[in-house]
Each structure stands twice: as C-alpha cells, then as structure tokens.
Amino acid sequence: MFESKSGVLYVAGLGFFALAFVSNAVVPWLMYQRYPEKTAEQLVNANLRYQFEDLARRYPESFEKAFGKPPGGAAEDNAWWNERCAEALRAGRRVYVGEGCWHCHSQFVRPVSNEEQRWGPVARSEEYQNELQRPVMFGTRRVGPDLSREGGRRSNDWHAVHFFHPESVSAGSPMPEYPWLFDGHPDRPNRHGLAMLTYIQWLGSWQESYPYYEAYVPAALIRPDVEPESAEAAGAEQSAVAGEEQVR
Numbered sequence: 346m347f348e349s350k351s352g353v354l355y356v357a358g359l360g361f362f363a364l365a366f367v368s369n370a371v372v373p374w375l376m377y378q379r380y381p382e383k384t385a386e387q388l389v390n391a392n393l394r395y396q397f398e399d400l401a402r403r404y405p406e407s408f409e410k411a412f413g414k415p416p417g418g419a420a421e422d423n424a425w426w427n428e429r430c431a432e433a434l435r436a437g438r439r440v441y442v443g444e445g446c447w448h449c450h451s452q453f454v455r456p457v458s459n460e461e462q463r464w465g466p467v468a469r470s471e472e473y474q475n476e477l478q479r480p481v482m483f484g485t486r487r488v489g490p491d492l493s494r495e496g497g498r499r500s501n502d503w504h505a506v507h508f509f510h511p512e513s514v515s516a517g518s519p520m521p522e523y524p525w526l527f528d529g530h531p532d533r534p535n536r537h538g539l540a541m542l543t544y545i546q547w548l549g550s551w552q553e554s555y556p557y558y559e560a561y562v563p564a565a566l567i568r569p570d571v572e573p574e575s576a577e578a579a580g581a582e583q584s585a586v587a588g589e590e591q592v593r
C-alpha cells in the first residue's frame with residue numbers, strides 16, 4: 346500500500362481527520378461538559394432589566410403593543426419583566442441575524458493589537474456558552490466596531506435614532522438605515538425594534554466593568570453647596586482617577 350503515493354495520502358488523510366475530530370469535537374466537549382449552556386432566561390441580569398424597563402418608560406405605547414401592559418411594580422411582578430426580557434432577547438437575536446448585522450460587526454474582543462484598550466475586556470470562552478450564541482456571533486469582518494461591549498455605552502434613544510437613520514448621530518456612517526424596525530418615527534420602535542434595542546443593551550451587560558466607554562471621562566460633578574472653583578477642581582481630580590481605572 347505504501348509503495349504508491351495514494352496509499353500514503355490515504356493514511357495521512359485518515360490521520361488528519363482523526364486529529365481534527367479530537368481537537369474540534371472531543372477536546373471542546375471535555376472542556377464544556379461541566380458548563381451547561383445558559384438559556385435566555387438565565388441571561389437576564391440587573392443591568393439589562395434596567396435598560397428593558399427604560400424602554401417601557403420611554404416608549405410606553407410601543408412597548409405595550411409589543412409586550413403587553415407592564416404590571417404595577419410589586420415584588421411578584423419581577424417574573425413578568427424577566428420573562429418578557431428573555432423573550433425580547435431571543436427575538437432581538439433573530440433580528441440581528443436576519444438583518445445581517447454580523448456581516449459588519451464582530452462580537453469578539455481579541456487578545457491582540459491592544460483591542461482591550463479600545464473595546465474593553467478580552468472575550469472569554471464562557472461568554473459564548475449560551476443560547477444566544479448558537480451559532481456564535483463572532484462575525485465575519487469589522488466594517489463597524491465590535492459590539493460585544495456595546496451594552497450601556499449609549500442610551501436607548503441614541504440607538505433608536507441611529508437604527509432609524511445612522512447619519513443623524515454619526516456623520517458619514519455607511520451603516521444602512523433600518524426604518525422597518527419602527528412605525529414611521531424613531532420614537533415609535535415596533536416589536537422588532539424594541540427587541541433589537543434589548544439585544545444590543547445586553548451585549549457586555551454581564552461584565553464587571555460595565556458599561557465600557559472608549560476613553561471615558563466622567564463629567565465633573567457640580568454640587569450646588571460647593572463654591573464653583575473648588576467644585577471644578579474636585580471634578581477634575583475625580584475624572585483623572587476614573588480615567589486611569591478605565592485604561593487598566
């Protein structure tokens with residue numbers, strides 16, 4: 346068999362197949378068998394709930410039409426919010442996939458090229474061990490910025506205006522408009538629009554340093570009970586400290 350080249354190639358082919366099977370199937374299976382995949386319900390966290398409730402406050406009519414009337418605010422209403430939030434996450438992911446957002450946006454901060462200084466903490470494998478990353482939304486290329494730390498970075502109304510007409514908030518943006526996520530106006534996101542906003546605010550909301558702002562400098566705190574000059578000095582000092590923390 347080994348007298349001919351094809352015999353050698355045949356054995357090599359089988360060998361490489363076995364190697365690929367071990368490295369791409371057996372090793373990942375061994376690594377992750379102790380970490381069950383999280384469901385959308387398990388992914389709802391306090392940061393995300395804040396943003397989801399913000400949508401209900403900002404766009405009460407649209408929200409009610411899409412997800413039903415929010416309950417009064419008693420402790421047992423928690424379940425209602427969590428359920429709707431998980432539902433919105435799933436729907437938002439479907440819109441993200443359907444609109445091809447992954448074609449221009451990655452969801453993976455790589456441990457190279459100082460990416461963590463631009464986009465925040467390097468991505469860890471456990472972040473992808475959930476329902477919303479099946480298949481993973483690593484993306485194909487970066488026409489736009491990485492979105493894996495996008496949550497909390499912008500307000501819901503910024504995103505709404507940006508999805509409706511990107512150029513309104515980002516001059517010269519090549520990102521397409523998505524008017525069909527709205528009922529004719531950026532103040533009236535429809536169910537798909539609200540789901541998309543929830544999904545975008547979820548990205549990175551599980552991080553310790555949340556939200557992550559590129560070169561974030563907090564605004565100086567002006568206190569009415571302190572003289573203007575000293576308030577300014579205190580504000581500057583505070584931003585210097587916070588600025589250092591961000592770069593870390």
Ligand code: HEC
Binds near residue numbers: 446499511515519520
């Ligand atoms: C043709 C490529 C392209 C497509 C498709 C695209 N984007 Fe973008 N996106 C960009 C570019 C370029 C920017 C940066 C300029 C800007 O802010 O508009 C951007 C910016 C963004 C931002 C703002 C990031 C920030 O904080 O500055 C978000 C959020 C975003 N895109 C989400 C989406 C979503 C969700 C979709 C799908 C509905 C999508 N994009 C589709 C190219 C694209």
